[in-house]
Amino acid sequence: MKSLFKIVLSIVVVTSIFSCQQTDDVTAPPARPYAEVYPEDLAKIEAFLDTHYVTVDADYNTTFTQIPAGGTQQPIADMPELNFVERTIHDISYKIYYLKLREGVGESPTRVDSSFVSYKGNTFAKTTTDGVDTYTQSVFDQSDTPVWFALEDVIRGWGEIIPEFKTGTYTSNPDGTVAFDNYGAGVMFLPSGLGYFNTATGNISAYSPLIFNFKLYNQRYRDHDLDKILSKYEYGPDFNEEALDTDADGIPDYLDIDDDGDGFLTKFEIRHSITTGTPPNDVTTYYYYPFNGAAVDDPLTPYDDTRGIPNCLNDYTTPARIRKHLDATCH
Structure with a gap:
């Protein structure tokens, strides 16, 4: 089964192939403005929500x-269970609907972290005959086996909605498999505009709103620049804003190995x-401060x-x- 990553990759490959084959007589139509397409998409989504009901089975699969x-x-x-978030992207305010079938009991990833999910993606289309509207749905991508996705590497909508859910619990079975429970599902x-926009691929046509049923089993906080500070702390307090760039060098802190530009690597600061x-038998051991200290000191640690x-x-x-790694005057 294809994954979201493979779809994104295939789009890049197919686009590259066709761009190489273009002649002066064949050109791709320019993309429509986001602000023009979004009201149409919102109307389609809200009409679908008004005209459909959902059946949820014991494993949180939806029909x-x-x-x-x-x-x-x-x-x-x-x-x-229907909720929405509002996000300002492409200079317009998106209203993103989602069903919270189960929130989960663990931790939530952020938009710069990785998620371990299973999912099914659908498109839908409406036809009108003699004044009667009929909807047709089509599955374009599905993975019943959980897969890892870095949320910033897949379509933008995932990075806005998956963090609204939490992971679950898991147990190891004698046969080596893992059983998940209490996971977020929605x-x-x-x-x-938060999917594939003007790119048509497979049975997804251009400007198609998308529906994803998903289950969030696990997550992994990332440290993009390997400076010993999790990216969720370095991005900044608001993931709806641009990432912090303390030294204004064009590299956001979560990708910058020297956040304050003082010539001293963050991981050493x-x-x-x-x-x-x-001496001479003394031993020096190095530890890294966490971004925030723990509420209670662990007596078993030497710090x-x-x-x-x-x-x-x-x-x-x-x-x-x-914090000292963000203050160039410390040295």
Whole structure:
């Protein structure tokens, strides 16, 4: 089965092939403005929510069925599980609907982290005959086996909705398999601007809103620049804004190995040492401060776990402190 990553990759490959084969007589139409397409997508999604009900099985798999004339089924639009977030992207405000079938009990990834998910992707189309609207759905991608995705490497809508859910629990079976439970499960309804937009691939036509049923089994916090600070802390306090770039060198902090541009690598600025023994048999061990200290010190560790990354005056706890790796005046 194809994965979202493979779809994205295939788009790049196919686009490259066709761009090489273009002649002066054959050109791809220019993309329509996002602000023009989005209201159309929103209307399509809201019409689908108004005219369909959802059936959810014990494993949180979903089936969407059109409500027949005179039907009494609850439309998705009226379900208490239906939520939305608003995000300003492409200079327009997107309203992104999603069903929270189960939130999960673990941790939530951020938009710069990785998620371990299974999913099914659908498109839908409406035809009108003699004044009667009929919807046709088509599965374009599916993976019943969980796969890892870096959320920033797949379509934008995933990075906005998956963090609204939490991971679950798991147990190892004697046969080497893993059983998951209490995981987050839901459905996202994405306008094309947060999907593949004007790119047509497989049975996804250009400007197609997308529906994804998904289950979030696990997540992995990432450290893109390997500086010992998780990217979720380095991106900044608001993932709806641009990533922080402390030294204004054009490289965001979560990708920058020297965040404040002082010539000292971040991973060395957040390091401290503990020396045990007596010379010449003394041993120095290096540890890295966590971004935030723990609430309680662990007596089994040789350092104070309540200490986060300090500022230049060795203040380890004040929330508003400027941590030393972000202050070029520390040296």
